[in-house]
Amino acid sequence: xxxxxxxxxxxxxxxxxxxxxxxxxxxxxxxxxxxxxxxxxxxxxxxxxxxxxxxxxxxxxxxxxxxxxxxxxxxxxxxxxxxxxxxxxxxxxxxxxxxxxxxxxxxxxxxxxxxxxxxxxxxxxxxxxxxxxxxxxxxxxxxxxxxxxxxxxxxxxxxxxxxxxxxxxxxxxxxxxxxxxxxxxxxxxxxxxxxxxxxxxxxxxxxxxxxxxxxxxxxxxxxxxxxxxxxxxxxxxxxxxxxxxxxxxxxxxxxxxxxxxxxxxxxxxxxxxxxxxxxxxxxxxxxxxxxxxxxxxxxxxxxxxxxxxxxxxxxxxxxxxxxxxxxxxxxxxxxxxxxxxxxxxxxxxxxxxxxxxxxxxxxxxxxxxxxxxxxxxxxxxxxxxxxxxxxxxxxxxxxxxxxxxxxxxxxxxxxxxxxxxxxxxxxxxxxxxxxxxxxxxxxxxxxxxxxxxxxxxxxxxxxxxxxxxxxxxxxxxxxxxxxxxxxxxxxxxxxxxxxxxxxxxxxxxxxxxxxxxxxxxxxxxxxxxxxxxxxxxxxxxxxxxxxxxxxxxxxxxxxxxxxxxxxxxxxxxxxxxxxxxxxxxxxxxxxxxxxxxxxxxxxxxxxxxxxxxxxxxxxxxxxxxxxxxxxxxxxxx
Amino acid sequence: xxxxxxxxxxxxxxxxxxxxxxxxxxxxxxxxxxxxxxxxxxxxxxxxxxxxxxxxxxxxxxxxxxxxxxxxxxxxxxxxxxxxxxxxxxxxxxxxxxxxxxxxxxxxxxxxxxxxxxxxxxxxxxxxxxxxxxxxxxxxxxxxxxxxxxxxxxxxxxxxxxxxxxxxxxxxxxxxxxxxxxxxxxxxxxxxxxxxxxxxxxxx
Ligand code: HEM
Ligand SMILES: [Cu+2]
Numbered sequence: 042x043x044x045x046x047x048x049x050x051x052x053x054x055x056x057x058x059x060x061x062x063x064x065x066x067x068x069x070x071x072x073x074x075x076x077x078x079x080x081x082x083x084x085x086x087x088x089x090x091x092x093x094x095x096x097x098x099x100x101x102x103x104x105x106x107x108x109x110x111x112x113x114x115x116x117x118x119x120x121x122x123x124x125x126x127x128x129x130x131x132x133x134x135x136x137x138x139x140x141x142x143x144x145x146x147x148x149x150x151x152x153x154x155x156x157x158x159x160x161x162x163x164x165x166x167x168x169x170x171x172x173x174x175x176x177x178x179x180x181x182x183x184x185x186x187x188x189x190x191x192x193x194x195x196x197x198x199x200x201x202x203x204x205x206x207x208x209x210x211x212x213x214x215x216x217x218x219x220x221x222x223x224x225x226x227x228x229x230x231x232x233x234x235x236x237x238x239x240x241x242x243x244x245x246x247x248x249x250x251x252x253x254x255x256x257x258x259x260x261x262x263x264x265x266x267x268x269x270x271x272x273x274x275x276x277x278x279x280x281x282x283x284x285x286x287x288x289x290x291x292x293x294x295x296x297x298x299x300x301x302x303x304x305x306x307x308x309x310x311x312x313x314x315x316x317x318x319x320x321x322x323x324x325x326x327x328x329x330x331x332x333x334x335x336x337x338x339x340x341x342x343x344x345x346x347x348x349x350x351x352x353x354x355x356x357x358x359x360x361x362x363x364x365x366x367x368x369x370x371x372x373x374x375x376x377x378x379x380x381x382x383x384x385x386x387x388x389x390x391x392x393x394x395x396x397x398x399x400x401x402x403x404x405x406x407x408x409x410x411x412x413x414x415x416x417x418x419x420x421x422x423x424x425x426x427x428x429x430x431x432x433x434x435x436x437x438x439x440x441x442x443x444x445x446x447x448x449x450x451x452x453x454x455x456x457x458x459x460x461x462x463x464x465x466x467x468x469x470x471x472x473x474x475x476x477x478x479x480x481x482x483x484x485x486x487x488x489x490x491x492x493x494x495x496x497x498x499x500x501x502x503x504x505x506x507x508x509x510x511x512x513x514x515x516x517x518x519x520x521x522x523x524x525x526x527x528x529x530x531x532x533x534x535x536x537x538x539x540x541x542x543x544x545x546x547x548x549x550x551x552x553x554x555x556x557x558x559x560x561x562x563x564x565x566x567x568x569x570x571x572x573x574x575x576x577x578x579x580x581x582x583x584x585x586x587x588x589x590x591x592x593x594x595x596x597x598x599x600x601x602x603x604x605x606x607x608x609x610x611x612x613x614x615x616x617x618x619x620x621x622x623x624x625x626x627x628x629x630x631x632x633x634x635x636x637x638x639x640x641x642x643x644x645x646x647x648x649x650x651x652x653x654x655x656x657x658x659x660x661x662x663x664x665x666x667x668x669x670x671x672x673x674x675x676x677x678x
Numbered sequence: 679x680x681x682x683x684x685x686x687x688x689x690x691x692x693x694x695x696x697x698x699x700x701x702x703x704x705x706x707x708x709x710x711x712x713x714x715x716x717x718x719x720x721x722x723x724x725x726x727x728x729x730x731x732x733x734x735x736x737x738x739x740x741x742x743x744x745x746x747x748x749x750x751x752x753x754x755x756x757x758x759x760x761x762x763x764x765x766x767x768x769x770x771x772x773x774x775x776x777x778x779x780x781x782x783x784x785x786x787x788x789x790x791x792x793x794x795x796x797x798x799x800x801x802x803x804x805x806x807x808x809x810x811x812x813x814x815x816x817x818x819x820x821x822x823x824x825x826x827x828x829x830x831x832x833x834x835x836x837x838x839x840x841x842x843x844x845x846x847x848x849x850x851x852x853x854x855x856x857x858x859x860x861x862x863x864x865x866x867x868x869x870x871x872x873x874x875x876x877x878x879x880x881x882x
Binding site for chain 2: 267291
């Protein structure tokens with residue numbers, strides 16, 4: 042600390058008024074399109090993500106309705122193909138990744154003790170891009186021309202000859218869009234974590250959730266660009282007759298390599314933030330420092346690295362050289378090590394404590410159970426001979442739902458119950474929460490466990506029906522009924538979300554007696570997040586503050602304009618103050634311009650040029666300094 | 679809630695940060711890493727596709743000429759110099775180089791683009807001729823779009839410079855524009871090696 046003057050920081054109501062004034066988001070319908078504050082944008086990501094989760098869930102129920110009895114004619118084959126494709130796209134691109142980003146965008150700046158993200162306008166831009174992409178995807182479904190090629194759209198099936206119509210064009214465009222949105226969020230989260238931590242929050246004091254978001258963001262930075270390249274290649278193949286994936290001239294396997302180079306890390310991009318949520322919840326509900334902080338950080342980082350070495354295990358059945366297959370089998374098994382370390386550290390943290398079994402913790406315990414089963418079946422499919430056997434059967438469907446729902450959705454729901462009071466100022470109902478947990482947990486296992494068995498029996502995935510004599514009818518009916526139970530379980534939580542908005546118990550700043558900084562401000566946080574930027578002395582700042590008489594803070598950040606504190610990368614030593622932009626409509630306009638460029642490409646080659654020009658105009662509008670003269674005067678003083 | 683006491687008066691901290699102390703600088707580094715990954719994926723695809731052909735460039739396509747593309751590359755490399763001059767002079771508070779340096783850079787970049795247009799107008803194959811054509815046109819097209827975007831961006835920065843917006847303290851905009859310019863120039867080197875030298879040597 043540069044100065045240790047122990048002046049009392051006095052709250053003047055005039056300053057609070059100023060702060061509220063400059064950080065406020067404009068109200069009203071038109072105001073809505075200009076919000077840039079991280080709390081606004083984060084909340085939008087979260088809500089939109091859950092809406093897509095519900096849509097994807099409805100599609101899943103339609104599939105289960107169709108599969109409930111053999112030779113059912115509820116959905117025709119083409120519609121079934123569209124529906125499972127849309128289910129996969131929705132869950133992977135429109136729900137899982139954006140919702141994790143949403144929680145990160147909302148929570149991370151609060152956890153770091155700062156007032157906003159580094160690039161608030163870019164943040165808003167990322168959201169609009171996401172919204173446009175999701176809306177376009179569902180528009181294609183309602184027009185009956187959704188892609189029907191599975192969520193990974195392998196050519197040659199996905200090329201112009203075998204998939205005429207616009208479905209795959211929508212797919213390629215929307216995928217590119219979602220990558221732009223994710224990349225924007227990732228860069229922003231990295232910079233915010235690097236440069237805006239509260240003074241004293243050196244890297245080794247960073248909460249584990251922050252570490253997990255950092256790892257997720259780095260994975261996005263390296264995993265998404267290849268997918269962007271490959272989806273643009275697919276679009277070029279389809280629209281202007283390029284030959285990247287044409288069999289004979291180009292190579293369909295090129296798509297598979299580029300896709301899975303992204304696709305496998307994608308699973309970890311979803312999973313790693315969930316790990317961070319688990320750590321936060323365990324720390325709070327055991328009220329103890331976590332066991333093995335360093336080991337947990339290292340295994341998060343290791344998971345990030347190993348995630349990139351595994352893509353080929355999705356391609357075992359394409360016939361790889363033997364050595365390569367052995368290498369990837371070994372690498373795929375290696376991922377078990379960091380996962381094991383983490384589970385061990387969490388169990389050690391829980392050991393011998395008397396945790397409060399509130400709903401968030403229940404979801405975490407549910408995660409342990411499901412994830413162990415998902416991990417076991419994962420180790421099984423990681424071996425080449427076994428994978429060849431169950432490839433493209435329901436065994437695989439069971440496996441990845443165990444990993445995705447167990448590994449990500451359960452912790453996510455835990456996180457929802459945990460942070461909801463921060464977002465809304467009210468607690469969710471515990472009774473309904475516990476009921477929802479048990480329904481979900483039981484419904485989930487009854488739905489997906491029997492699928493392992495169906496898969497071993499040889500039931501292929503992605504078929505719209507199966508023949509009566511195969512004898513799979515009873516079990517499928519059971520699975521379909523159970524999926525109804527699962528849906529009721531999820532529904533109970535959404536009911537809880539709505540009811541608690543009005544009727545929930547007021548939460549106060551820190552209803553769980555948690556340790557990290559987001560709980561050190563009001564719930565919901567004021568537009569400026571913190572009246573004073575706190576100074577951090579350890580890993581569990583709020584617990585340390587409890588011990589002290591007085592909380593050390595930073596003063597002297599201007600209240601008459603949006604300003605925040607920039608600190609150094611390693612030690613979070615204060616470096617400078619940074620002026621932040623306020624509400625603006627340009628991010629929306631840029632998102633629309635980019636949308637015209639990429640989306641119009643489906644219809645005509647001229648649109649990319651139009652989009653390029655419009656984007657340029659929007660970017661100039663965005664960056665053009667508003668009051669040249671006034672700013673110049675301010676600076677020179 | 680406990681009381682608070684101030685341990686740090688931030689009003690004494692500077693309100694401008696430069697280079698790696700500035701969040702914007704890190705943001706541009708992030709953009710550069712992303713773009714580099716994009717170009718790396720394209721180069722990897724180039725070599726991957728090559729393994730499908732007994733001959734590369736495929737039968738009926740000449741291996742590329744080297745002289746003119748090399749000249750064009752030198753022109754592009756040269757365009758970074760005035761940019762650097764402008765940026766480093768501004769650090770010492772000299773604003774004049776910022777008014778002319780970028781203009782020279784823009785002119786050189788436009789020469790580069792014109793040379794590419796002439797070259798690809800009669801290169802003898804198109805993106806829909808074969809996979810080689812697809813990947814070469816994509817790499818060149820994508821990179822040229824970057825150069826064009828850069829020219830436009832720099833034109834804006836220069837306009838601001840002529841209106842005396844930048845000074846010694848307020849120069850992060852120039853720094854990041856320069857960074858991005860160096861990136862687009864430097865990334866061209868591996869791309870150039872791939873589509874010209876690699877094509878040339880693989881064909882023999
Ligand atoms: C909410 C309960 C869910 C149910 C009942 C469900 C059901 C199903 C079913 C039956 C299939 C197989 C379709 C087929 O192969 O014919 C499927 C595929 C899939 N599911 Fe789910 N699912 C659920 C949630 C999720 C979630 C949360 C995710 C991801 C985060 C997810 C990701 C996928 C993916 C990627 C596919 C593969 C799509 C394809 O084959 O292209 N699902 N789901
Ligand atoms: Cu994988």
